[in-house]
Amino acid sequence: MRIRTLKWPRIRILWKNTVLFLLFWLSCWVFLNTFLFVHRNVFSDHCTDEESKRILAGLCYDYKDGVITGNLCEDMCVTHKLVYKHCLYYNQGKKVMQADWQGQSIILKSTNEALSKSEGPIFLDGLEMQTLSDAELLLMVAVEVKNVLGLDLPNKTMMPAWTEKKKGHNWKAELVSMWSLFQQEEYLLFNLLQDFSKHVLRVIGTCGNFYAVEFLTAGHAWKQNLFSLEEVFGQCNIGEKRIAALLDIAVSFLDMVHQFDNDFSHTLHLCDVKPENFAIRSDLTVVAIDMDMAFFEPKMHTILEQNCTSNQDCNFFDCFSTCDFTTYKCGAQRENSNLQVICDKIFRRWFTVSIMGTTSIFPLQTELHKAVQQCAQSTNRENLFSKLYNLLRASQHQLLKKKSN
């Protein structure tokens, strides 16, 4: 009898343990499968080194075949002084890779994976290419710039040393490479603004349809300061130094906005404003690194002026107008501004109490916070630009004074 009374609880415990063990395994299995499913679906869109190396190998194949050329091809394909590091793109997007060249980091970019055979100007075969005059070439480029950027080029712009190149045996490859670059809106913009703006990426060189730009400290939405100040200053970026850096970067953002709004023959509209699309140089200059969604006024008009049935139809990423319900067409004029979107998407993150710390370090913080909120919501850019600029400058002076005391 004693034995029987002891046996039942023991069987129950054993049964309970088995069920717990099975439940544990089941939850592990569910967790693992969910993880694999999410990983496959969310991250499958990212580039792989294998894919990127295949793309560059194709480029070098074309170079050795004499189809393309460019000042970086030899180092990329023959001397291997240009070394691939890793890739930074989404599979469907443009190709962006990091590489080392002559001891410096660079970024290789191309909208297309490979040079499309249809990319050369249609009339390009053999003899006709050699006989193309400079004036004809310039006209071709002007038409392309008009098509891609919506800009009319003044007569004397973008006149490379074609006459010399035309005599070379590589002329066809030169032309094909140039053409594949000119069809990329971002390259054209970088190229056009090189000498006019410090807020645009420096183009280092090209090979076929790829172009190389300087490598900078890019922004990241998940970083508290948006930009990794450690990369610029090393580890000592605490307290006042961090705030001083953020103020400098903010002033540079305003400088960029002012230049894009006023200094070119047309306003340059930034329609994709997010930390990832900007970077900083070591002197804290802000640089626009992704200009796929930057449009000069005439092209902005064409993009916005669409048929509509609601205001929603007139939103183009960060650029919008409103629907005219008498004509059912969106207004051609953008209604918000570069400043407004930068206040909303960049400055708002910085000028809050939590990120700036105590008011004793930074007394104008509350006023700046208010000005940024106002700027993000208002279309009155003239007054708000000056107000923000003066507040940022005054804050810089306050910090400097504090440091020298």
Ligand SMILES: Nc1ncnc2c1ncn2[C@@H]1O[C@H](COP(=O)(O)OP(=O)(O)O)[C@@H](O)[C@H]1O
């Ligand atoms: N010049 C650069 N220096 C450092 N990082 C860069 C540079 N250009 C691009 N990147 C990084 O690569 C990412 C993708 O480049 P981007 O031109 O924005 O491509 P996409 O059009 O696919 O968004 C950027 O978000 C940034 O993190």
Ligand SMILES: [Mg+2]
């Ligand atoms: Mg981008």
